Amino acid sequence: MQKISLPQASKLTSPNPVTVVCTEKPDGTTNLATVSWWTYLSFKSNMIAYAMAKTSYSGEMVRNNKKVILTIPGTKIADAVMGCGSTTGRDTDKVSKFNIELADVEGSSIKIPAHSRVAIVCSMKEYHEVGDHYLYICDVEQVYGNESEEALFAWNGYSQLRPAK
Numbered sequence: 001m002q003k004i005s006l007p008q009a010s011k012l013t014s015p016n017p018v019t020v021v022c023t024e025k026p027d028g029t030t031n032l033a034t035v036s037w038w039t040y041l042s043f044k045s046n047m048i049a050y051a052m053a054k055t056s057y058s059g060e061m062v063r064n065n066k067k068v069i070l071t072i073p074g075t076k077i078a079d080a081v082m083g084c085g086s087t088t089g090r091d092t093d094k095v096s097k098f099n100i101e102l103a104d105v106e107g108s109s110i111k112i113p114a115h116s117r118v119a120i121v122c123s124m125k126e127y128h129e130v131g132d133h134y135l136y137i138c139d140v141e142q143v144y145g146n147e148s149e150e151a152l153f154a155w156n157g158y159s160q161l162r163p164a165k
């Protein structure tokens, strides 16, 4: 084996997971951000975690109101999901810019992309500094699934979004 960097390793581990982190902005509308660094943590009780750059607008929102929904986006919105990963909710309404159809989630004021395979409704429990990111540890309140949507994955590190097969 050869010594490689961690970013190079992320290319070798492709396809990597992709989520869309949905948070509520102060005006009640939804911000969407693309996040690969997430994981299941526990099934008893149900917990997940994800890491976002300290500067992210989504992070600011979840630290403020503790509410977040992680979704696994469907292949139909690949271009929009890439767009949500290269713009910030600080100055962009991503839903209108990328023309993303939203759906309601029972019991939550946060909306999600209609083309989602899974939605994990969470309440943020705690967060920890990890290098230039914060790791958000969340209790899972509800989970929804739609098998008819094919999941997106990140290829070549994080440069392309395509299905796993």
Ligand SMILES: Cc1cc2nc3c(=O)[nH]c(=O)nc-3n(C[C@H](O)[C@H](O)[C@H](O)COP(=O)(O)O)c2cc1C
Pocket (backbone or CB within 6 Å): 018, 031, 032, 033, 034, 035, 036, 037, 038, 051, 052, 053, 055, 056, 057, 058, 059, 081, 082, 084, 085, 086, 087, 088, 089, 090, 133, 154, 158, 159
């Ligand atoms: C495929 C892909 C995966 C990404 N994964 C992450 C991630 O795991 N953590 C992170 O902080 N940013 C990640 N990003 C970058 C964020 O989506 C980007 O910084 C975005 O502008 C944050 O939006 P916000 O400021 O509205 O929260 C990813 C981008 C792409 C395209």
